[in-house]
Amino acid sequence: xxxxxxxxxxxxxxxxxxxxxxxxxxxxxxxxxxxxxxxxxxxxxxxxxxxxxxxxxxxxxxxxxxxxxxxxxxxxxxxxxxxxxxxxxxxxxxxxxxxxxxxxxxxxxxxxxxxxxxxxxxxxxxxxxxxxxxxxxxxxxxxxxxxxxxxxxxxxxxxxxxxxxxxxxxxxxxxxxxxxxxxxxxxxxxxxxxxxxxxxxxxxxxxxxxxxxxxxxxxxxxxxxxxxxxxxxxxxxxxxxxxxxxxxxxxxxxxxxxxxxxxxxxxxxxxxxxxxxxxxxxxxxxxxxxxxxxxxxxxxxxxxxxxxxxxxxxxxxxxxxxxxxx
Amino acid sequence: xxxxxxxxxxxxxxxxxxxxxxxxxxxxxxxxxxxxxxxxxxxxxxxxxxxxxxxxxxxxxxxxxxxxxxxxxxxxxxxxxxxxxxxxxxxxxxxxxxxxxxxxxxxxxxxxxxxxxxxxxxxxxxxxxxxxxxxxxxxxxxxxxxxxxxxxxxxxxxxxxxxxxxxxxxxxxxxxxxxxxxxxxxxxxxxxxxxxxxxxxxxxxxxxxxxxxxxxxxxxxxxxxxxxxxxxxxxxxxxxxxxxxxxxxxxxxxxxxxxxxxxxxxxxxxxxxxxxxxxxxxxxxxxxxxxxxxxxxxxxxxxxxxxxxxxxxxxxxxxxxxxxxxxxxxxxxxxxxxxxxxxxxxxxxxxxxxxxxxxxxxxxxxxxxxxxxxxxxxxxxxxxxx
Ligand SMILES: Cc1ncc(C[n+]2csc(CCOP(=O)(O)OP(=O)(O)O)c2C)c(N)n1
Numbered sequence: 037x038x039x040x041x042x043x044x045x046x047x048x049x050x051x052x053x054x055x056x057x058x059x060x061x062x063x064x065x066x067x068x069x070x071x072x073x074x075x076x077x078x079x080x081x082x083x084x085x086x087x088x089x090x091x092x093x094x095x096x097x098x099x100x101x102x103x104x105x106x107x108x109x110x111x112x113x114x115x116x117x118x119x120x121x122x123x124x125x126x127x128x129x130x131x132x133x134x135x136x137x138x139x140x141x142x143x144x145x146x147x148x149x150x151x152x153x154x155x156x157x158x159x160x161x162x163x164x165x166x167x168x169x170x171x172x173x174x175x176x177x178x179x180x181x182x183x184x185x186x187x188x189x190x191x192x193x194x195x196x197x198x199x200x201x202x203x204x205x206x207x208x209x210x211x212x213x214x215x216x217x218x219x220x221x222x223x224x225x226x227x228x229x230x231x232x233x234x235x236x237x238x239x240x241x242x243x244x245x246x247x248x249x250x251x252x253x254x255x256x257x258x259x260x261x262x263x264x265x266x267x268x269x270x271x272x273x274x275x276x277x278x279x280x281x282x283x284x285x286x287x288x289x290x291x292x293x294x295x296x297x298x299x300x301x302x303x304x305x306x307x308x309x310x311x312x313x314x315x316x317x318x319x320x321x322x323x324x325x326x327x328x329x330x331x332x333x334x335x336x337x338x339x340x341x342x343x344x345x346x347x348x349x350x351x352x353x354x355x356x357x358x359x360x361x362x
Numbered sequence: 363x364x365x366x367x368x369x370x371x372x373x374x375x376x377x378x379x380x381x382x383x384x385x386x387x388x389x390x391x392x393x394x395x396x397x398x399x400x401x402x403x404x405x406x407x408x409x410x411x412x413x414x415x416x417x418x419x420x421x422x423x424x425x426x427x428x429x430x431x432x433x434x435x436x437x438x439x440x441x442x443x444x445x446x447x448x449x450x451x452x453x454x455x456x457x458x459x460x461x462x463x464x465x466x467x468x469x470x471x472x473x474x475x476x477x478x479x480x481x482x483x484x485x486x487x488x489x490x491x492x493x494x495x496x497x498x499x500x501x502x503x504x505x506x507x508x509x510x511x512x513x514x515x516x517x518x519x520x521x522x523x524x525x526x527x528x529x530x531x532x533x534x535x536x537x538x539x540x541x542x543x544x545x546x547x548x549x550x551x552x553x554x555x556x557x558x559x560x561x562x563x564x565x566x567x568x569x570x571x572x573x574x575x576x577x578x579x580x581x582x583x584x585x586x587x588x589x590x591x592x593x594x595x596x597x598x599x600x601x602x603x604x605x606x607x608x609x610x611x612x613x614x615x616x617x618x619x620x621x622x623x624x625x626x627x628x629x630x631x632x633x634x635x636x637x638x639x640x641x642x643x644x645x646x647x648x649x650x651x652x653x654x655x656x657x658x659x660x661x662x663x664x665x666x667x668x669x670x671x672x673x674x675x676x677x678x679x680x681x682x683x684x685x686x687x688x689x690x691x692x693x694x695x696x697x698x699x700x701x702x703x704x705x706x707x708x709x710x711x712x713x714x715x716x717x718x719x720x721x722x723x724x725x726x727x728x729x730x731x732x733x734x735x736x737x738x739x740x741x742x743x744x745x746x747x748x
Contacts, residue, residue: 339500
């Protein structure tokens with residue numbers, strides 16, 4: 037397949053299909069992933085083509101899904117499990133944190149945990165409670181896990197391929213409000229490494245760092261800033277653990293200014309980690325303190341207020357202005 | 363041998379192990395000899411040795427009225443979702459008897475822990491139906507005071523509330539009160555660890571709680587066979603308390619069985635699991651497309667067991683209700699629909715600053731700071747005149 041335009045959802049579907057085709061040890065597991073193809077249809081058609089033994093509808097038990105995936109991995113399988121929505125990962129959090137993350141280290145490296153946990157995450161779709169959360173920092177904080185989030189179709193496809201091939205457990209956050217955004221996908225081009233950040237737009241006055249759903253907002257903000265004569269660089273982090281600090285440093289050394297943007301609450305969020313590290317690494321290059329834009333220290337609000345809660349173009353541009361004003 | 367016990371047989375060691383055999387759709391007729399039924403789908407009264415019930419004509423009409431109004435409310439909410447007034451709706455269509463029967467078995471001082479679909483139970487508790495719509499419209503995450511009607515907030519994370527109900531019941535017992543507690547959940551939720559833990563705690567502490575599982579045959583696209591290979595009510599036995607399977611489309615049986623389980627709890631004899639064997643006639647929610655996984659014939663088979671129709675047949679045959687009753691109810695139903703429609707359309711969006719309300723009971727300086735920044739930021743737009 038050559039370059040083609042497709043949605044993030046479709047790219048993920050194609051990627052999972054390829055993973056099932058390539059490696060008979062790959063399994064898909066989760067609630068409603070079979071006949072229904074998942075509530076977001078990411079696994080659409082896979083059970084039909086690969087059977088119920090490879091694409092497995094599980095009982096409604098998240099701890100069970102992850103716990104048995106660990107056992108299957110011990111037996112040589114490579115499970116890719118779906119947690120239906122971000123807010124439902126917590127029954128499995130115990131298995132992920134106390135078992136999945138530590139297994140490799142406890143066995144002194146003798147066993148591998150090639151488990152991918154796919155989680156549609158983030159807000160902006162007008163959903164009810166527990167369907168719009170951004171818990172990435174809770175996972176990034178745990179040693180032994182790797183945490184990634186694609187922002188476009190090409191990354192969705194390739195990062196999933198790389199995640200499935202990884203021998204470490206990967207928490208794969210899918211930006212659910214971007215599922216239907218289309219982008220160019222070349223299934224033959226060789227991608228960069230899974231944890232490398234990408235410059236999504238070049239600029240010289242300020243760096244915006246984002247990942248997943250906020251990359252699009254930052255690109256729009258950069259375009260709007262351009263009209264006011266400001267040159268804003270956008271860095272798509274792609275991986276929240278590990279973080280490609282070298283890429284952030286390179287950008288900040290060029291621009292002298294950094295604003296980190298994410299949907300998750302700012303307090304103890306990934307922005308805090310980035311701000312601290314970059315302040316250490318780039319203290320003499322910074323023209324302004326590192327600023328953060330994100331959610332508030334309040335429960336994710338009901339749908340009618342989520343536009344106020346989620347960082348939008350205005351809040352990002354406001355932070356850009358504040359940074360440039362120093 | 364019942365369908366379930368066949369399914370429970372150990373699978374043979376063959377390459378076909380993982381491809382689950384197609385199980386025929388289960389209907390009350392083939393759902394096991396243990397099914398408690400007091401009113402047949404044809405509207406005939408039948409007796410059950412363990413569960414007697416003697417209701418006056420007025421009480422029977424009351425149950426009918428509850429079911430009709432609940433269905434009407436539910437239909438109105440579904441329509442409102444289609445019109446864009448609600449973001450989502452979880453319909454209870456087909457589950458009216460399970461909810462009204464169990465709901466009407468409760469005493470005022472009992473406490474209810476619902477899922478997100480217990481609109482009929484809410485109705486029995488006297489919760490204004492328009493209160494249920496706030497979270498589906500996206501203006502709040504609950505919107506009622508649980509202690510006003512002893513009806514807890516809807517719980518979306520499946521199974522969680524069964525532990526809350528158990529703990530509440532443990533408190534009731536500690537207080538020496540004779541109230542009972544009821545926890546609702548689905549057949550899918552029965553797979554959650556929380557539900558197993560609730561069973562364990564309630565049995566160990568002899569908590570006065572009734573677990574009311576509405577087995578509506580589906581958990582989104584997954585049939586009950588994807589959750590269990592034994593009939594759900596039989597699970598209770600392994601935890602040390604009784605389980606009963608009741609015809610969930612029979613309001614009289616649901617009332618009698620729940621009442622008996624609640625009385626048992628009040629007497630200090632501990633928990634009971636009630637499995638109401640019923641059917642979700644609509645989609646899982648308005649976001650779901652059941653045609654992807656479910657055959658039309660299955661729904662048709664269950665339509666013949668409609669809980670409302672069978673009670674109507676009984677009322678008419680026994681001349682317990684006259685035409686005037688049905689006409690008046692039709693009018694009441696219309697006006698309920700109108701009231702719900704108007705109330706939803708008039709429901710205001712919350713104030714922006716409400717994001718920060720109630721994050722903490724004792725306040726928090728970080729929240730105060732963020733609220734002030736947010737307010738100042740919002741005000742800056744007003745100053746610019748947009
Ligand atoms: C912990 C958790 N996992 C997944 C979901 C998503 N989800 C919502 S309802 C549902 C199916 C529930 O089925 P069941 O328990 O049978 O109840 P029903 O909706 O059929 O009444 C699922 C998977 C959830 N709400 N909570």
